Amino acid sequence: MTTSLRLRAAVVSIVLLAVFLGAWHIATRSTGAAANMSPEYAKLMGMTATQGKSAMPGPLDVGAKLWEHLKRPFYDNGPNDKGLGIQLAYSIGRVMLGYLIAVAIAIPLGFLIGMSPLISKALDPFIQILKPISPLAWMPLALYTIKDSSLSAIFVIFICSVWPMLINTAFGVASVRKEWINVARTLEVGNFRRAFTVILPAAAPTILTGMRISIGIAWLVIVAAEMLVGGTGIGYFVWNEWNNLSITNVIIAILLIGVVGMVLDQLLARVSRLVTFPE
Amino acid sequence: MSIFDDPFDADSRVNAGCICGQHRSPAEHEHATLALRCEPVVASQEKRYENVVASAVLRAVFPEVTTRRAFLKSVGAATALAAVSQFFPLKTATEAFAEAGTPEKKDLKVGFIPITCATPIIMAAPLGFYAKAGLNVEVVKTAGWAVIRDKTINKEYDAAHMLAPMPIAISLGLGAQPIPFTVPAIENINGQGIVLSMKHKDKRDPKDWKGMKFAIPFDYSMHNYLLRYYLAEHGIDPDTDVQLRSVPPPEMVANLRADNIDGFLAPDNICQRAIYDGVGYLHILSKEIWDGHPCCSFAASREFITSAPNSFAALTRAIVDATAYASKAENRKQIAEAIAPANYINAPVTVLEQVLTGTYADGLGGVKTDPKRVDFDPFPWQSFAVWMLTQMKRWGQIKGDVDYKAVAEQIYLATDTRKVMTDMGLAPPKDSYKSFSVMGKSFDPTKPDDYVASFKIKKAS
Numbered sequence: 001m002t003t004s005l006r007l008r009a010a011v012v013s014i015v016l017l018a019v020f021l022g023a024w025h026i027a028t029r030s031t032g033a034a035a036n037m038s039p040e041y042a043k044l045m046g047m048t049a050t051q052g053k054s055a056m057p058g059p060l061d062v063g064a065k066l067w068e069h070l071k072r073p074f075y076d077n078g079p080n081d082k083g084l085g086i087q088l089a090y091s092i093g094r095v096m097l098g099y100l101i102a103v104a105i106a107i108p109l110g111f112l113i114g115m116s117p118l119i120s121k122a123l124d125p126f127i128q129i130l131k132p133i134s135p136l137a138w139m140p141l142a143l144y145t146i147k148d149s150s151l152s153a154i155f156v157i158f159i160c161s162v163w164p165m166l167i168n169t170a171f172g173v174a175s176v177r178k179e180w181i182n183v184a185r186t187l188e189v190g191n192f193r194r195a196f197t198v199i200l201p202a203a204a205p206t207i208l209t210g211m212r213i214s215i216g217i218a219w220l221v222i223v224a225a226e227m228l229v230g231g232t233g234i235g236y237f238v239w240n241e242w243n244n245l246s247i248t249n250v251i252i253a254i255l256l257i258g259v260v261g262m263v264l265d266q267l268l269a270r271v272s273r274l275v276t277f278p279e
Numbered sequence: 280m281s282i283f284d285d286p287f288d289a290d291s292r293v294n295a296g297c298i299c300g301q302h303r304s305p306a307e308h309e310h311a312t313l314a315l316r317c318e319p320v321v322a323s324q325e326k327r328y329e330n331v332v333a334s335a336v337l338r339a340v341f342p343e344v345t346t347r348r349a350f351l352k353s354v355g356a357a358t359a360l361a362a363v364s365q366f367f368p369l370k371t372a373t374e375a376f377a378e379a380g381t382p383e384k385k386d387l388k389v390g391f392i393p394i395t396c397a398t399p400i401i402m403a404a405p406l407g408f409y410a411k412a413g414l415n416v417e418v419v420k421t422a423g424w425a426v427i428r429d430k431t432i433n434k435e436y437d438a439a440h441m442l443a444p445m446p447i448a449i450s451l452g453l454g455a456q457p458i459p460f461t462v463p464a465i466e467n468i469n470g471q472g473i474v475l476s477m478k479h480k481d482k483r484d485p486k487d488w489k490g491m492k493f494a495i496p497f498d499y500s501m502h503n504y505l506l507r508y509y510l511a512e513h514g515i516d517p518d519t520d521v522q523l524r525s526v527p528p529p530e531m532v533a534n535l536r537a538d539n540i541d542g543f544l545a546p547d548n549i550c551q552r553a554i555y556d557g558v559g560y561l562h563i564l565s566k567e568i569w570d571g572h573p574c575c576s577f578a579a580s581r582e583f584i585t586s587a588p589n590s591f592a593a594l595t596r597a598i599v600d601a602t603a604y605a606s607k608a609e610n611r612k613q614i615a616e617a618i619a620p621a622n623y624i625n626a627p628v629t630v631l632e633q634v635l636t637g638t639y640a641d642g643l644g645g646v647k648t649d650p651k652r653v654d655f656d657p658f659p660w661q662s663f664a665v666w667m668l669t670q671m672k673r674w675g676q677i678k679g680d681v682d683y684k685a686v687a688e689q690i691y692l693a694t695d696t697r698k699v700m701t702d703m704g705l706a707p708p709k710d711s712y713k714s715f716s717v718m719g720k721s722f723d724p725t726k727p728d729d730y731v732a733s734f735k736i737k738k739a740s
Contacts, residue, residue, distance in 0.1 A: 037644065044633055044640035049557030055536065080420040081622035147433035149426075228422060239422055243393055243529040244625040245556065
């Protein structure tokens with residue numbers, strides 16, 4: 001039954017994709033050559049003006065270009081033109097760095113907040129104010145104070161991924177079942193041991209949910225941040241191709257951003273499955 | 280006008296025959312004032328340096344002008360050169376001269392915005408002008424004017440491509456905290472245009488433009504001042520009758536297509552790109568507003584100059600050299616091909632070629648030719664800076680009194696550039712101020728306050 005359901009879902013998916021591609025292809029067909037244009041003038045004009053070609057590329061254009069990129073993902077033609085593989089590696093590197101710093105700060109701090117009602121109350125107003133700020137709003141401030149654009153991008157990743165982790169960790173730690181903590185207390189388990197052997201395993205699923213939300217946000221933000229600061233990364237690639245009004249390359253980049261985002265999410269989903277426990 | 284004083288030209292007159300003293304006849308002066316540009320006569324740099332050295336030697340041997348000329352006349356330039364080189368190793372001296380001071384810092388980063396205004400900065404990398412000056416320069420594409428400003432202030436870039444008014448704005452602390460910046464060289468003159476959406480095909484009279492939305496690249500840009508000037512001359516108050524929006528150049532074409540704006544005054548390759556994509560047409564070129572106006576500049580902080588004077592001089596030499604190369608029409612096709620790839624401007628070669636060669640489609644079905652559509656002249660006239668300051672004051676960007684001259688002289692390094700150009704064997708203008716006319720109204724750099732007061736439409740201060 002499940003296999004047939006899966007099969008049927010796959011068929012529906014493929015049909016949907018085919019319908020979408022077909023509609024896309026038809027919508028972007030050229031409307032035929034424009035009339036009365038002197039050949040000398042036409043030579044100086046683009047395809048959109050002369051052939052009535054749609055400004056949007058069709059699926060075939062995108063496919064051909066994608067193949068071109070996939071054939072040589074790691075070329076390096078100088079500081080402003082690198083292959084997609086290199087650009088993605090830069091972006092992932094930045095995300096990882098900012099994210100790991102966020103993990104290193106958010107989880108211990110979250111523990112503290114979760115275990116101590118006093119600190120929780122004291123820090124609450126700050127967290128409430130800082131949490132809803134759009135990460136990109138930090139960008140000018142970061143550029144101004146850090147004085148380094150790639151560090152600024154990492155800072156922005158850090159600041160956007162720290163809140164979901166912090167809040168989830170605090171919540172997870174605070175909602176560990178009282179009985180378990182009381183048992184630990186009767187057995188006279190020390191504070192550190194209690195944190196690592198009782199609270200951490202119990203709060204792990206909630207913490208990982210926070211981490212999973214964070215990685216998603218971090219990946220969303222890196223593209224925007226790189227479009228702002230430029231230099232390297234997939235966001236810069238989008239901006240550079242946008243500069244050239246090359247919608248084909250922009251669509252390819254969008255596709256790749258989606259794929260990488262999915263992979264990152266699935267990785268953390270795997271990890272969180274490892275730590276879940278039945279109650 | 281020639282950027283070379285040929286030391287072996289026996290016919291050159293001792294006293295130049297024009298007002299400014301740098302041209303041989305009033306006619307030539309006239310021509311030069313019209314063209315405002317340097318035209319390299321000798322192609323190679325080595326040859327030029329050789330001339331400078333030879334000239335110095337010859338002058339040392341015959342300090343008297345009349346004797347020198349008599350000698351040249353009697354034996355001919357070729358023989359004179361041969362004679363001089365016999366007892367003086369010209370080649371060695373030339374090499375020693377060309378090397379100048381060793382740069383303190385060889386690996387430099389220079390930021391640019393991908394538009395044709397940056398041509399000299401960009402092409403100097405693929406065509407080897409930086410390497411010739413003994414530098415290893417990485418040219419880095421940057422997302423927008425504010426970012427390029429911040430990155431240069433942060434010292435991520437050693438120098439950068441900036442809009443000509445930006446170093447003035449930064450130094451005065453407009454829109455940023457004041458940091459002394461300098462302009463050793465202007466990048467390009469002309470090379471901008473007003474493009475309107477195809478739906479306004481018949482609205483060629485600016486008087487009909489009330490209520491329209493225009494895009495400009497940045498508040499502190501020649502584009503802003505020129506568009507405001509143009510509109511105001513036609514009786515349109517740019518602050519109340521139309522909307523001016525600051526939009527990054529690459530987004531202008533897309534915005535025009537989406538009908539978010541009615542037109543823009545933008546740097547080139549963007550104008551031509553809108554035409555190429557059939558989105559807009561060229562209303563006028565910016566040279567029809569002010570022929571020979573500066574647009575973008577090559578800027579560096581004063582701190583960079585003091586901490587690495589030799590690197591700065593080498594960089595200026597490379598830029599001046601590239602600018603001189605770009606000013607020659609026959610090199611333009613090669614330049615278009617060199618700067619078109621994704622690593623640099625990232626635009627179709629046809630578009631860049633149309634901009635640089637000046638044979639272009641106007642978007643209305645005609646092919647036009649104007650070889651001066653964009654031109655390159657490195658000399659940072661201080662009167663340009665004074666004009667920009669008058670416009671900043673006119674439109675309320677500067678409040679209160681300005682010491683026009685002091686600001687212009689601190690930022691536009693005419694004196695230093697003149698020295699570099701002279702050392703390179705070019706003949707820069709002797710004055711740092713000149714008057715010019717914008718839409719038929721002449722500008723006197725010595726009376727900036729009267730100039731500001733003379734405009735009917737301006738922001739009340």
